[in-house]
Amino acid sequence: DRSAQWRETWQLRAAFAARLSAMYGREVPAYTTLVEVSREVNEDVLRERGADAERLGAIGRVTAERHGAIRVGTPAELQQVGRVFGALGMRPVGFYDLREAATSAVPVVSTAFRPVAGDELARNPFRVFTSLLTPADPRFFDEDLRGRLEGFLGARELFPPELLALADRAEAEQGLGGGDAERFLQLAVGVFELSGEPVDRAWYETLERVSAVAADIGGVRSTHINHLTPRVLDIDELYRRMTGRGIEMIDAIQGPPRWDGPDVLLRQTSFRALDEPRPMRQPDGSVVPGALRVRFGEVEARGIALTRRGRARYDELLSRVDATAAEAARAATSVTAAARADIARDLWPTRFPRTEHALAEQGLAHFTYHAVADRPRDGRTPPPDLPGLLRDGWVRADPVVYEDFLPRSAAGIFQSNLDDSGTRESVEEGSGAAAAYDSDWLSGAVGRDVLDPFALYEEQQSRSLADVARALHLDLP
Numbered sequence: 001d002r003s004a005q006w007r008e009t010w011q012l013r014a015a016f017a018a019r020l021s022a023m024y025g026r027e028v029p030a031y032t033t034l035v036e037v038s039r040e041v042n043e044d045v046l047r048e049r050g051a052d053a054e055r056l057g058a059i060g061r062v063t064a065e066r067h068g069a070i071r072v073g074t075p076a077e078l079q080q081v082g083r084v085f086g087a088l089g090m091r092p093v094g095f096y097d098l099r100e101a102a103t104s105a106v107p108v109v110s111t112a113f114r115p116v117a118g119d120e121l122a123r124n125p126f127r128v129f130t131s132l133l134t135p136a137d138p139r140f141f142d143e144d145l146r147g148r149l150e151g152f153l154g155a156r157e158l159f160p161p162e163l164l165a166l167a168d169r170a171e172a173e174q175g176l177g178g179g180d181a182e183r184f185l186q187l188a189v190g191v192f193e194l195s196g197e198p199v200d201r202a203w204y205e206t207l208e209r210v211s212a213v214a215a216d217i218g219g220v221r222s223t224h225i226n227h228l229t230p231r232v233l234d235i236d237e238l239y240r241r242m243t244g245r246g247i248e249m250i251d252a253i254q255g256p257p258r259w260d261g262p263d264v265l266l267r268q269t270s271f272r273a274l275d276e277p278r279p280m281r282q283p284d285g286s287v288v289p290g291a292l293r294v295r296f297g298e299v300e301a302r303g304i305a306l307t308r309r310g311r312a313r314y315d316e317l318l319s320r321v322d323a324t325a326a327e328a329a330r331a332a333t334s335v336t337a338a339a340r341a342d343i344a345r346d347l348w349p350t351r352f353p354r355t356e357h358a359l360a361e362q363g364l365a366h367f368t369y370h371a372v373a374d375r376p377r378d379g380r381t382p383p384p385d386l387p388g389l390l391r392d393g394w395v396r397a398d399p400v401v402y403e404d405f406l407p408r409s410a411a412g413i414f415q416s417n418l419d420d421s422g423t424r425e426s427v428e429e430g431s432g433a434a435a436a437y438d439s440d441w442l443s444g445a446v447g448r449d450v451l452d453p454f455a456l457y458e459e460q461q462s463r464s465l466a467d468v469a470r471a472l473h474l475d476l477p
C-alpha cells in the first residue's frame, strides 16, 4: 500500500547510495577521509566562487553524488544486476571496451547503470560502472581455462532470489512499502560487501596470471563494490590536500587537463587501498590468513557533456598529447605526468574555445535552452534564430553536465590499481570470438537496451529548444 512508508524509486536509489557509502566507509577507512576532504574542498569552492560553483549541479546534488564500480562474470549475473539497478531507476548507458586499451588491456566490457531523466538525475544521480568478464576472448583465456572459469562462475549465486523478487516488484510498482524497502536495501547492500569466505589460493593465482581483474571477478564466489567515488568541484586542490594528508595518489589526473577554459567531460584520480585481510584456502585444504589488494579510492570532477563533434576533438587531442609525449620521451629518458599535463594544457586551446558561448556556437557541447521570463519589455520581437535570441537576452543556455565515463580514463583507473598487468597474448586481428563483444551483444546479455549517451544528451537539448520555441511562439530550426 502507498502509505507514508512508501519509498519511491528515487528514494530507494538515494537510500541505497547512502547505505553503500556508510558500508564502504566502514570497510575502507581511507574512503571516509576522501569524502571528508571532498566536502571541505566543495565548501571552499562554493565560498570562493558563489553561484558560479553550482553551474554544473546544485551543491546538494554534488555533495551526495557518488559512482560505484562492480564487476561480474556472466551474462546471467549481469542480467540480475540490471534487475537490482532497475529497481533503483538506473538503466544501462554506454558501452566501454576495456580490452583494447594499448597499455592497459583488461578482459572486460562495461556499461554504466544510471538514471536517465533530468529530474531523476537532479534528485540523485547515483551511477555504477559495471564490468563483465570476457572469458571467450582468446587473447586472455585459452579453451581449457575458459571452460574451468565458466564452470566456476555458473555454479555461484551472487544475488539471493529474495532480493531479485523484491527488485522486480520495486521496478514494476516504482517503489516499495516500508518493510519491503528496508529488506530490499539490506539485501542489496549485503551483496556488495567484501566476503569473509576463504579464497581458493591456487584458483585465484591461476587467474591472476592472466589478469588481476580476472582473478578479482572469477577467483571468488561473491562480488563486491571495488570503489565508490565522490564528486569534487576542484580536483587539483583535492589532489594536493590528499597528498598532504599522506595518502599516496596515482601520479596523474586522468582526462582533460586543468586549463583556463570551461571544464568538459570528466577528470578523475585515484589512490590504492591497502591490503585487506582475506582467509586463503591452501591446496591441502587448510585455511591460513592472507591478504588481497582489490579495492581503491577514486574522486572525480565533472564538466560539460560534449557533442559527438566535441568528443571527436577530445579524442584527437588525446592522441596528439600521446604523440608529443612520445617525441619528448625519445629526447629524454621519460616524460613525467607533470610534463604530460603541460603538453596537454598547451595543446587544449588549439582545439577548444575558451568560453561556453563558443562551445555552444560551434556545436561542441550540449546545453539546455530556456526562455528568460523576466526579460525587460522593450517592444521588440524575438529574433528567429538561436544566436540572436541568446545575444539579445531572450534565451539563456545552461550547460549539460557529463553523466558518463571515459574508456581511456577507466582503463587507466583499472591499470593503476593492479599489481601487474598479467599476460595478454596478441592474436591476429579478426580471429576468434574477440570481436563478438559489442554494444548489441551487451544489450542481449543484460536483457535491456544499452542506451547511447550522445542520443540522451541530444534529446535533452532538443526538448529544451522545443520548449523555447513554444514559449516565444517561434519556429526554431
Ligand code: OOG
Binding pocket: 068, 069, 070, 071, 129, 131, 226, 268, 298, 405, 406, 409, 410, 411, 413, 414
Ligand atoms: C572500474 C574502473 C572504471 C571509472 O571511474 O572510470 C571506473 C573498475 O575498476 O571496476 O570506475
Ligand code: NI
Binding pocket: 067, 068, 069, 129, 227, 229, 298, 413
Ligand atoms: Ni570509477
